[in-house]
Amino acid sequence: MxxxxxxxxxxxxxxxxxxxxxxxxxxxxxxxxxxxxxxxxxxxxxxxxxxxxxxxxxxxxxxxxxxxxxxxxxxxxxxSGERPAVALPDQPAPSTDSTLKVTLLQALAQLPPLDRTVLVLRFWEDLSVEQTAEMMRTSSSAVRTRSSRALTKLRGVLGASGLAELIAR
Structure with missing residues (x-):
């Protein structure tokens, strides 16, 4: 080069x-x-x-x-299914500033990888349905369907009060 x-x-x-x-x-x-x-x-x-x-x-x-x-x-x-030990010694106490981040990351962790990918691309990266479909090598309708279902799952994980708290911030 x-x-x-x-x-x-x-x-x-x-x-x-x-x-x-x-x-x-x-x-x-x-x-x-x-x-x-x-x-x-x-x-x-x-x-x-x-x-x-x-x-x-x-x-x-x-x-x-x-x-x-x-x-x-x-x-x-x-x-990819391997996980490290659950309890680690001497972990620092979580700060209150990162509560939102931790809550969101924990909720995303409970979603399947494809659902998580769709949500990150659509709502974090702010990509269109077509751009997301191209990146994931799938159809636009599959992205729309997966987005809808993933958001429903995320609402279920966070609960109505948790989702309202995230939106309020």
Whole structure:
């Protein structure tokens, strides 16, 4: 890779890694270690595709698509069901400022990966139904149906009072 292309890739990775990490954290329901792994995988794949940059119209959108596909691939693996120990020693007390974040992450964690993906793409990333369908390699009607059902599940997990509290903030 030419030095100029390498510098352009490095600049791109520095600018987009924060946004990719935030999206990955939401997709993984707050699993920061997995989110970091997904971002690294995404940036690694972007590095190999950077030579074809002229073929990529929007590198940021392409990177986001790669991130979502890496997440869905990970969730399809049998090893993705492994969980670390429930109780960890010496955990800090949760701060009151992050109560909303923790509540939302816990509620998202109870949803299946595809439902979580649809909600993050549609309502966190603010993508259209068509953009979400393209990223997930499915139809627009499937995205609409999954969005509706996922929101119903999320309302059930949060309850009416929990959802009202989230909206009020």
């Amino acid at each position: 030419k030095q100029r292309d390498l510098e352009a890739y490095h600049d791109f990775a520095m600018r987009r890694s924060g946004a990719l990490y935030r999206s990955a954290c939401l997709l993984t329901s707050g699993d920061t270690h997995l989110a970091e792994d997904l971002v690294q995988e995404t940036l690694g794949r972007m590095y190999t595709a950077w030579k074809r940059k002229r073929c990529i119209d929007n590198p940021a959108a392409y990177a986001h698509t790669v991130l979502v596909r890496c997440f869905l691939t990970y969730k399809r693996r049998r090893s």
